Amino acid sequence: MPRWHDMTTWRELQRMSRREQRSLQDRLLQRYVREYLYPFSSFYRELFDRHGIAPSQIRTVDDLRRVPLSTKRDLLPTPDDPQRFKRFILQPDPATLKAAWPLRKKLPLLWMKWTHGAAAVRQRLREEFYPSFMTFTTGRSAEPVPFFYAPHDLANLRTTGARLVDVMGLHSEYRVANVFPYAPHLAFWQVFSAGEATGMMVLSTGGGKVMGSSGDLRAISRLRAEALIGVPGYIYHLLRRGVADGIDLSAIKVVVLGAERVPPGLKRKIGDLLALLGARDVRVFGTYGFTEARMAFAECPTPGNEYTGYHLYPDLAVFEVVDPKTGEVVPDGHDGELVFTPLQARASCVFRYRTGDLVRGGIRYEPCPHCGRTVPRISSDLTRESSLKDLQLLKVKGTLVNLEDCAMLLGSMPEIEEWQVELRKKDDDPLEVDELIVHLALRHDGEREATATKVKEAFKGRLEVAPNRVEFLGLDAMLRKIGMETEMKEKRFVDARPKT
Ligand SMILES: [Zn+2]
Secondary structure (H helix, E strand, O other): OOOHHHHHHHHHHOOOOHHHHHHHHHHHHHHHHHHHHHHHOHHHHHHHHHOOOOHHHOOOHHHHHHOOOEOHHHHOOEOOEOOHHHHHEOOOOHHHHHHHOOHHHHHHHHHHHHHHOHHHHHHHHHHHHOOOEEEEOOOOOOOOOEEEEOHHHHHHHHHHHHHHHHHOOOOOOOEEEEOOOOOOOHHHHHHHHHHHHHOOEEEEOOOHHHHHHHHHHHHHHHHOOOEEEEOHHHHHHHHHHHHHHOOOOOOOOEEEEOOOOOOOOHHHHHHHHHHHOOOOOOEEEEEEEEOOOOEEEEOOOOOOOOOOOEEOOOOOEEEEEEOOOOOOEOOOOOOEEEEEEEOOOOOEOOOOEEEEEEEOOOEEOOOOOOOOOOOOEEOOOEEEOOOOOOOOEEEEOOEEEEHHHHHHHHHOOOOEEEEEEEEEEHHHOOOOOEEEEEEEEEOOHHHHHHHHHHHHHHHHHHHOOOOOEEEEOOHHHHHHHHOOOOOOOOOOEEEOOOOO
């Protein structure tokens, strides 16, 4: 159910000046470090001690610069610490709690103990801290890392769910089709929680793997869903299938894309398909979130579906932008890597965490020109810095290729319906040279030659590697190849080089 006091806070936050937001963040940050992070997180307590930082030195957002950045590597298991993720979980014990918490926080607990007994106090602390829900980080090659939520964090997930619905301006009477895969991933549960928080009607199909795309389409059409939410690649597939099957999706008013970057041009491609399905003036939104944040952010509506930036919640997190090479904070509006610090997190907590996401145009602090909210906005122009986050940098023919760039390049070309990039060794001989093959299904088959040339040129220009071959397939064969309805995540990159 909606937590109305949160919505009041949210209404105030959207009108606060930057200075007021900063002073709120300073206050929250100070408390968070002194009363939660330092006393209860073994990883960060050690980090602070090792660098001679006293928690009392972190008084303002600017003081964050004293704290070294942490990365995904810090979370990964090591031979002597296979369960390293546990060191990031806030684990209060009665002694540290007594020492670390001020009277303002201890008195209510003492009162509770006196009136309701020690068991009530234990229950109250359990609701704040006990890891009771988990998701995993996803990556193409990196080890998945579990991230835990305490009931306190699940309440926050409902709060951000309600705020997402508000930023996107969704009508509370809308029926929502959630086609994210059922998985221990943030995207699915953020939508589920948004439904819980707002009372919107949500149908979660689990995506193509559970009911099949035809099953999904029939259910969405019968429900006359106004909002469709899912992974960009699957939403595109679903709508294209809807056109082929003659399904009526004319009720759709909103499409929300999440869990993956939205290639430039995809919003328009989705809009074109929706027009064929009889749905006009559809708003298409991008969202941004990641496992470690345990929350997501959205763009606001504009008539032309512009990329308005992701509207932040300044009371829940601080974002900084740093130079990815030096780790130094860059001036406002400059490009750099996003660094995340939560202000109200429990269970698994990261602090000054390098997201591995590179943002062009940084964070904007002036009021949004579209909705007028004064909350900061992360530029919609995000790419993943592969080596840091997903380790999805492949060495091809001696050149490092960023798979994210590759996905953006192919995903934004209007003539391409579906694609896959395959790496082989020439003649499958491990000692031979690498071969890069791009498989494509086109919108119009007559454009093969022109598209092959365009793709080769674009690869050379942007990735500095030219494909050896561009091969063409029919759409159905291509969908089977990438496992559109059988895999949790489409197989966009296949490394078929024999392991040496
Ligand atoms: Zn806005």
